[in-house]
Amino acid sequence: MLKLYSFGPAANSMKPLLTLYEKGLPFEKNRLDPAKFEHHTDWFKAINPHGQVPALVDGEHVITESTVICEYLEDEYPTEVSLRPATSYGKAQMRVWTKWVDEYFCWCVSTIGWHRYVGNMVKGLSDAEFEEKVAAIPVIEQQVKWRRAREGFPQDMLDEEMRKIAYSVERLDAHLREHEWLVPEQYTLADICNFAIANGMQVGFAELVNKEATPGLVRWIDQIKARPAVQKMYAEVELEQLGPRD
């Protein structure tokens, strides 16, 4: 059976979770706890040497990178529910959106998330405890991000990320006022991958994302949240045990 290692239904982890639920594929759910730094443990780095979730195990293969996992599921499991357009041009439109979320939208939202939550998580550690945690992180850029979260991100960086978030929200809303989904006439991985980042902004960035300012974006978020697969995912995945099951 497929095994998914994730932080549960939020951000990059939500992309393959939603894809699996939409396609109705059974899988073993392994939730890691970021507050316990479980993704930097030796047992998990034996699965993904980069120490990052999500990771999908399919038999002898490990597939990493959230968007790559979603395309893999479409390639390997051509279920009745297809989350990729049938035409080449539709696929290209989809990939422009999944690329944009990976290269732009997710990073600005992520930095503000780290500023708000991860900082508090690590400020309670002693210097020695913190250095031990950082030493276990295999990706240098992630080490830098943990240090910045502890020290506090520079204000000019936070301002710039907020500018990018406002631009991203405007871009999504402008498109979604005119179109039901990101790619014409079909719910695709473009919607799943952008929803994974956008959902929750009605609360966390309420001054930017609300029915008055961004009616297209809010309509689209609500429409996705009402999907049976999405409701099933939220109902089931939160209850999973932490840590791996062998």
Add this chain to the structure above:
Amino acid sequence: MLKLYSFGPAANSMKPLLTLYEKGLPFEKNRLDPAKFEHHTDWFKAINPHGQVPALVDGEHVITESTVICEYLEDEYPTEVSLRPATSYGKAQMRVWTKWVDEYFCWCVSTIGWHRYVGNMVKGLSDAEFEEKVAAIPVIEQQVKWRRAREGFPQDMLDEEMRKIAYSVERLDAHLREHEWLVPEQYTLADICNFAIANGMQVGFAELVNKEATPGLVRWIDQIKARPAVQKMYAEVELEQLGPRD
């Protein structure tokens, strides 16, 4: 006939160029001149509103983003030469590499390239001329990059990009010492997209990329340069006229 708008055989423009040549697909070649800011002209922004090359025109459709164009060509034109692995896992391995070059490797190399070449290109302009050029750039982050190139990039940014370049070169070399291609046993878009950025580093970053320090990387670059399709591309594309043909 397919139409490609590009800066010619280097960096992101080289990805679809090489893909088209490897697949033997005929196409109309439209080279834009970055020194003349042709990609920021109104006629080109009517094709790609982001004012960026490469862009592929296929009938009524415009496809943008270099890596997306390469996958589009594989999807739409399943020629005898396939540049994507047949297996889902192979495709996933390929996409981890194409994603990495787009999100990491190309950016650090690009910044140093801008520092070395674009700075000189725009320092000769008057303030008024430069501001006129910048005003025509539709992507804010690109406006920032042009301003930085003119003012000079901060030294700590250049140092950090050089660290990333050294890490990237080591990563590619370590893999290519052990494997003929980036994805096992097949020349794929992973090789094309990484070659597009890595080629030329034997000259521009000779202290990092050379036969002694990175024998795997240099062997792979030479092996790609010897391919008939690559030689044909270099022989033909440099000679193309600048500007669009209607």
